[in-house]
Amino acid sequence: MARYILKRILTGIIALFVLAAVTFFLVRLIPGSPFQSAATSSSVVEAVEREYGLDRPLFEQFLSYMGKLLRGNFGISYSNPGVSVTEIIWRTWPVTASLGTAALVVSLLAGTGLGTLLAVSKSRGIQRIISGGAMLASGIPGFALAVILLLVFSVRLNWFPSSGLSSPLHYVLPVTALSLYPAAVITRLTGNALRAELQKEYVLFARAKGLGETRTLWTHAMKHACRPVLGYIGPASAFLLTGSFVVESIFTIPGIGREFVNSITGRDYTLILGLTVFMGTVVIVVNLIADLLGAWLDPEMRRAYRES
Amino acid sequence: MKKRRLTGIVLIAALVCMAAMPGCVYTGYSFDTGGKTITVAINSETGGLDPAGNIALTYLAYSVSALDELLTFDEDGEIQYRAAESYEVNEDLTAWTFHLREDALWSDGSPVTSADFLNTVTRALDPASGSGYANYLFVIEQAEEIYNQEADMSTLGVETPDEHTLVFRLRETCVYFLDLLRLPVFTPSCETYADSAGSGWDKNPDTSLSNGPFRLAEYVPDQYFVLEKNEYYWDRDSVSLDRIIYRFFDDTQSMANAYETGEVDVATSLSSNIMELYEGKQDLVVTDLIATRYIYFNLNVEPLDDARVREAVNLAIDREDLCRIVGADTEPAYNLVAKYMKDKETGEYFVEQEEQPFEEDAERARMLLAEAGYPDGEGFPELTYSYPTLEMDSDTAQVIQEQLRENLNIRINLEAQELQTNYSTRRSGSFDLCRMNWTADFADPYTYLSMLLSNSTYNCSGIHNEAYDAIVARSSLETDPAKRLSLLHEAEQLAVGKEFYIIPLYSMKSVNLVNPDITGIRRIPASGALEYRYADICPDS
Numbered sequence: 001m002a003r004y005i006l007k008r009i010l011t012g013i014i015a016l017f018v019l020a021a022v023t024f025f026l027v028r029l030i031p032g033s034p035f036q037s038a039a040t041s042s043s044v045v046e047a048v049e050r051e052y053g054l055d056r057p058l059f060e061q062f063l064s065y066m067g068k069l070l071r072g073n074f075g076i077s078y079s080n081p082g083v084s085v086t087e088i089i090w091r092t093w094p095v096t097a098s099l100g101t102a103a104l105v106v107s108l109l110a111g112t113g114l115g116t117l118l119a120v121s122k123s124r125g126i127q128r129i130i131s132g133g134a135m136l137a138s139g140i141p142g143f144a145l146a147v148i149l150l151l152v153f154s155v156r157l158n159w160f161p162s163s164g165l166s167s168p169l170h171y172v173l174p175v176t177a178l179s180l181y182p183a184a185v186i187t188r189l190t191g192n193a194l195r196a197e198l199q200k201e202y203v204l205f206a207r208a209k210g211l212g213e214t215r216t217l218w219t220h221a222m223k224h225a226c227r228p229v230l231g232y233i234g235p236a237s238a239f240l241l242t243g244s245f246v247v248e249s250i251f252t253i254p255g256i257g258r259e260f261v262n263s264i265t266g267r268d269y270t271l272i273l274g275l276t277v278f279m280g281t282v283v284i285v286v287n288l289i290a291d292l293l294g295a296w297l298d299p300e301m302r303r304a305y306r307e308s
Numbered sequence: 309m310k311k312r313r314l315t316g317i318v319l320i321a322a323l324v325c326m327a328a329m330p331g332c333v334y335t336g337y338s339f340d341t342g343g344k345t346i347t348v349a350i351n352s353e354t355g356g357l358d359p360a361g362n363i364a365l366t367y368l369a370y371s372v373s374a375l376d377e378l379l380t381f382d383e384d385g386e387i388q389y390r391a392a393e394s395y396e397v398n399e400d401l402t403a404w405t406f407h408l409r410e411d412a413l414w415s416d417g418s419p420v421t422s423a424d425f426l427n428t429v430t431r432a433l434d435p436a437s438g439s440g441y442a443n444y445l446f447v448i449e450q451a452e453e454i455y456n457q458e459a460d461m462s463t464l465g466v467e468t469p470d471e472h473t474l475v476f477r478l479r480e481t482c483v484y485f486l487d488l489l490r491l492p493v494f495t496p497s498c499e500t501y502a503d504s505a506g507s508g509w510d511k512n513p514d515t516s517l518s519n520g521p522f523r524l525a526e527y528v529p530d531q532y533f534v535l536e537k538n539e540y541y542w543d544r545d546s547v548s549l550d551r552i553i554y555r556f557f558d559d560t561q562s563m564a565n566a567y568e569t570g571e572v573d574v575a576t577s578l579s580s581n582i583m584e585l586y587e588g589k590q591d592l593v594v595t596d597l598i599a600t601r602y603i604y605f606n607l608n609v610e611p612l613d614d615a616r617v618r619e620a621v622n623l624a625i626d627r628e629d630l631c632r633i634v635g636a637d638t639e640p641a642y643n644l645v646a647k648y649m650k651d652k653e654t655g656e657y658f659v660e661q662e663e664q665p666f667e668e669d670a671e672r673a674r675m676l677l678a679e680a681g682y683p684d685g686e687g688f689p690e691l692t693y694s695y696p697t698l699e700m701d702s703d704t705a706q707v708i709q710e711q712l713r714e715n716l717n718i719r720i721n722l723e724a725q726e727l728q729t730n731y732s733t734r735r736s737g738s739f740d741l742c743r744m745n746w747t748a749d750f751a752d753p754y755t756y757l758s759m760l761l762s763n764s765t766y767n768c769s770g771i772h773n774e775a776y777d778a779i780v781a782r783s784s785l786e787t788d789p790a791k792r793l794s795l796l797h798e799a800e801q802l803a804v805g806k807e808f809y810i811i812p813l814y815s816m817k818s819v820n821l822v823n824p825d826i827t828g829i830r831r832i833p834a835s836g837a838l839e840y841r842y843a844d845i846c847p848d849s
Binding site for chain 2: 030031032033035036037040041042043044045047048050051052076078079080081082083088091092150154155158161162163164249250251252254258259262265266267
């Protein structure tokens with residue numbers, strides 16, 4: 001197992017290196033300059049670029065950047081004079097991560113709850129409402145939902161604030177917008193898996209032995225039914241923890257997703273690279289933890305890792 | 309079994325830690341919002357607050373309330389002294405001496421001195437500062453050479469004979485020098501703290517001192533900044549507000565939403581549909597921007613090198629129709645100089661003092677195109693119009709494409725580009741037709757006319773006209789206002805009405821929502837933007 005983890009960490013580092021290299025050159029392919037604005041004279045843009053070494057051969061700049069990156073230095077943001085990329089990451093990521101965590105918790109609770117209800121309910125009405133609702137919810141794009149929520153609950157009804165993140169009330173609309181899709185997916189995954197488990201013989205056996213319905217469901221069937229959900233949580237949490245630009249932008253939330261898009265439109269090369277490498281790290285780490293958690297729960301998977 | 313349980317605990321703990329690390333992050337105000345406070349919604353944070361650094365919209369919002377320039381002009385073109393209390397100039401307008409107000413203090417109580425003005429100038433002349441306005445200092449003796457590292461800073465034509473005297477020696481006569489003083493590079497930065505663009509002094513309330521009515525009290529990146537009344541300001545008795553909070557928003561719809569829900573008191577630069585939504589309501593404040601949106605012809609591309617073709621295209625566009633479609637915040641423009649730029653001598657609008665450079669006439673346009681060798685558009689090459697992917701520009705592009713097809717039977721391809729990409733396309737001159745927008749940097753027609761000079765760094769369309777250069781150069785040296793004005797008109801008529809170097813499209817209005825309880829908001833004559841220095845809250849108004 002330890003060897004497997006080591007291998008995953010090593011491949012993760014190589015992946016990050018490749019990611020940084022590819023991003024470095026791709027970003028430079030986009031026309032524009034971090035010092036260019038509508039009104040800046042071209043001679044001034046050129047002089048400033050020279051001063052920052054952006055006129056040097058690209059490969060030389062690449063080597064210098066990679067050298068700094070290996071020492072853990074992401075550099076200074078071009079469009080925020082005097083602010084380091086690391087500072088920006090530590091300022092924006094907690095905001096995104098708190099929103100993402102809240103959305104993850106909400107979608108897990110709602111998804112497993114509704115999924116269980118879907119599997120155990122005898123009422124066709126409830127089943128239809130839940131599966132129809134989940135189908136509909138997974139079909140609405142996040143940005144459309146965010147706009148609808150904003151218009152109805154903030155602008156029209158004035159129940160919730162429209163922008164910022166300054167109180168628990170501010171969390172309600174963005175978290176709803178972020179969690180609806182994962183909640184729908186988890187509902188369907190849990191519902192289907194649990195229904196299949198409940199048909200199996202060991203459940204029948206447990207019931208025959210006189211084990212209560214609650215214990216049969218939660219200690220036996222759920223343990224197996226949560227495997228597909230766990231497989232989904234890895235990528236979903238990586239998505240939620242790296243921020244959704246659309247939701248952050250609609251609700252004016254100072255998170256990392258919004259910073260990322262602004263850095264691209266402003267051609268803030270160092271910031272784009274820093275954020276890419278950071279988000280890459282988050283995705284790799286979160287997926288690794290989710291995989292290990294899966295292995296811990298699933299003996300078959302564990303065996304496969306051991307053999308690999 | 310024990311080992312397995314332990315692994316599980318560690319893994320779950322890791323996941324919980326990752327999730328809990330950020331906790332619940334609240335990004336609210338950490339100050340008292342009592343007293344007279346207004347909250348203003350502005351565009352997302354861009355650039356710093358250092359007048360000598362890489363600045364953009366955020367600085368502009370900050371500086372109108374926090375920094376005093378030497379002097380400024382009011383709506384009627386009368387001088388209003390701010391950091392200076394008088395000035396004198398020599399006969400050929402090359403040596404300008406400003407006497408600074410002796411009672412002017414920084415927001416920490418220390419005096420504002422001439423060295424603080426020099427501090428901004430010298431720092432901006434170092435390209436490392438990233439100042440996009442450094443080129444406006446080039447009117448000063450040796451400034452351009454210093455910027456290009458060809459001369460030493462000691463040779464700079466700025467002198468500070470004593471703490472309250474500031475002298476600018478210019479390389480040649482500059483009649484519009486006083487108008488330049490509102491630019492960031494001419495505003496002071498406190499010598500004690502303002503050392504370099506990269507040290508972060510500008511966003512730290514302890515070191516970011518102001519010499520204007522408000523001082524920086526808090527700066528939270530990406531979210532908001534707070535200005536509080538500067539108790540050391542020389543004219544503090546005229547200032548009524550205790551606090552102005554500027555909140556950053558990504559788009560105009562979010563700003564309008566926040567205004568609707570009462571989260572902000574002022575929302576600026578909104579889209580034109582707000583004009584319909586708020587029609588007849590007191591909240592709606594529409595101001596004229598000193599800006600022209602136009603299209604550059606690339607003169608290096610055939611057949612755009614032919615003035616008849618350029619004239620035909622200009623005459624074939626129906627600007628009234630264009631503005632009707634694009635939005636109520638636009639008005640047809642037939643000049644390069646912004647429609648609402650005033651002539652300070654007479655108080656009239658500059659463009660209204662002259663004959664309209666050309667009249668739209670589709671019939672004549674077809675005739676001109678035929679004369680140029682393209683009867684009914686036959687054989688006319690397909691040209692490409694490059695424009696940024698903003699809603700207004702996309703609508704404009706489609707209307708122009710259709711009008712030119714209908715009136716001249718020529719085909720224009722549309723190339724929508726991301727904003728920065730469009731700037732690059734324009735800078736490199738690799739276009740046929742390219743969209744351009746110019747908001748006046750200072751209140752003089754020269755800010756527009758100088759862009760078409762052969763050696764201008766904004767001239768990216770291959771214009772090279774010695775006659776034009778000579779007229780504009782003479783206008784800068786002419787000290788008689790009436791003669792100068794006629795030279796400026798002559799230059800504009802030549803560039804727009806005879807050579808047709810550009811396609812003027814429209815001038816724009818700024819659509820703002822302002823809480824009707826707020827009074828005393830003024831409009832800055834040079835740019836058309838709103839100013840809150842003397843604003844007040846009167847709930848009964």
